[in-house]
Amino acid sequence: MSKLLWINPFGNDGSDQSIYAYLAPQLASDTVLRVTALPRGPEHVEYHYYESLILLDLLHTIKRAENDGFDAAVIGCFYDPGLREAREITERMVVTAPAEASMHIAGTLGHTFSIIVGRNKWIPQMHENVVKYGFRDRLASFKSVDLGVYDFMKDLNETNRRLTAAAREAVEQDRAEVIILGCTAQLGFFRELQELLGVPVIDVAVASLKYAEFLADLQKRLHWGHSKKYGYESPPIAEIESWKLAEQYQLGDLWKR
Numbered sequence: 001m002s003k004l005l006w007i008n009p010f011g012n013d014g015s016d017q018s019i020y021a022y023l024a025p026q027l028a029s030d031t032v033l034r035v036t037a038l039p040r041g042p043e044h045v046e047y048h049y050y051e052s053l054i055l056l057d058l059l060h061t062i063k064r065a066e067n068d069g070f071d072a073a074v075i076g077c078f079y080d081p082g083l084r085e086a087r088e089i090t091e092r093m094v095v096t097a098p099a100e101a102s103m104h105i106a107g108t109l110g111h112t113f114s115i116i117v118g119r120n121k122w123i124p125q126m127h128e129n130v131v132k133y134g135f136r137d138r139l140a141s142f143k144s145v146d147l148g149v150y151d152f153m154k155d156l157n158e159t160n161r162r163l164t165a166a167a168r169e170a171v172e173q174d175r176a177e178v179i180i181l182g183c184t185a186q187l188g189f190f191r192e193l194q195e196l197l198g199v200p201v202i203d204v205a206v207a208s209l210k211y212a213e214f215l216a217d218l219q220k221r222l223h224w225g226h227s228k229k230y231g232y233e234s235p236p237i238a239e240i241e242s243w244k245l246a247e248q249y250q251l252g253d254l255w256k257r
Contacts, residue, residue, distance in 0.1 A: 001030045001217040002071045006209070007061055009054050009077050011041030019076070022187050023209050030186060034070075036061070044149040046121065051081050056249075060084045063254055066093040072216040074098075074208045078182050080150055087226045088234055092227055096217040098204035099126065101134045101211035102149045102180045108202045110177025112140040114170035119183045126182060140176035143169065152185045159246055163189055164196065171197055180204060 006023065008015060019126045025095040027033055038057045059082055062073050074119060075083060080097035084087045087095050092228070105115040115130075117123060130139050142151040143166035145159075154157050163181070170176040179201045187205060194201035218224040226232045240246065240255050 001032060001070060002028075002213060002218065002220070004034070004209070004212055005062075005065045005070045005073045006033060006035045006076055007058065007073060008035065008037040009058050009075055009081055010043050010045060010050075010113065011038050011054070011057075012043040013037040019184075019187075019205070023205060024205050026209055028213055041252060045077055045079060045081060046149060048125070050131055051079060055082050055085070058082045059089060060086055060249075060254060061180070062093075062095060063089050063159065066090050067254070068161075071214040071219065072096070074101075074212045076094075076184050076205065076208070078102075078184060079122075080129055084231070086231045090226065091228070092137070092219070092225065092232060094212065094219050096208055096212050096215060098184055098208040099111045099129050099182070100202045101208040102182075103130065103133050103138075104204045105207050106178040106180055106200070106202055106213065107138055109202075111172075112138055112176050112232060113178040113202075114140045114143060114167070114176035114179055115172055115180045115182040116143050116145060116166050116186070118145060118149060118185070120144045120146075121161070140168055141184075143167070149185050153185070158220070159186075160189060160192070164193060167193055167197055167201065171199055179180040230238055 007037045016037055034218040036241040038054055041054045045051045045054060065073055070093055076080060078098045080099045083097045130136055145162035145166050167179045168181060177199055179199060181203055184205045190201040228234060237255060237257055246255050
């Protein structure tokens with residue numbers, strides 16, 4: 001059995017139940033899923049300032065999950081906020097996020113992919129992630145549908161129309177072989193789109209869930225977890241204790257050995 005934590009990285013638990021209901025049918029029979037939002041903060045992370053505000057609570061939520069016996073965590077935003085930092089502070093638990101998971105899956109299913117985003121604002125940071133993850137030469141294009149995070153579910157027909165037009169253009173003009181729906185708010189549109197277009201369409205919420213299950217299984221069976229050599233080396237507990245970081249940030253026994 002694997003315990004998986006899905007984190008909505010914002011201070012609003014209003015979507016926790018709907019995310020759980022959407023993801024639960026995709027779970028392996030031996031996976032237990034918990035969905036949680038953060039205890040405070042902005043209600044979306046479309047801006048870099050908002051993203052910076054959530055990082056402290058996000059990282060400590062992940063560390064507490066490891067202490068509580070979770071096997072994997074998903075940071076539920078396509079910006080992948082805090083992913084490297086989370087892997088640095090965990091020793092056993094694996095951590096993933098939608099952009100990384102989706103690009104790896106898409107890179108297996110086709111030679112090129114396009115990412116459908118909500119707003120042009122999102123593209124620079126998402127493009128940085130494409131480059132960072134090593135997929136620059138596989139990216140066919142970004143396509144914006146001019147919708148913010150909370151706009152996707154306001155008018156499902158209009159959202160579907162915009163997604164269809166953008167994805168069709170990506171396939172027919174940009175020669176994309178796989179489409180990634182680049183926001184966890186784009187829930188439930190992928191099946192109709194891939195039937196219409198005849199290419200794989202990646203729902204990033206589902207992709208990151210399944211990728212987390214896969215990574216947790218590798219860790220359990222083969223002990224293939226995040227390397228602690230070099231990039232993901234964990235900060236020394238002795239430093240954390242000597243600097244009294246737990247006391248300064250009111251973290252309780254988070255870092256107790």
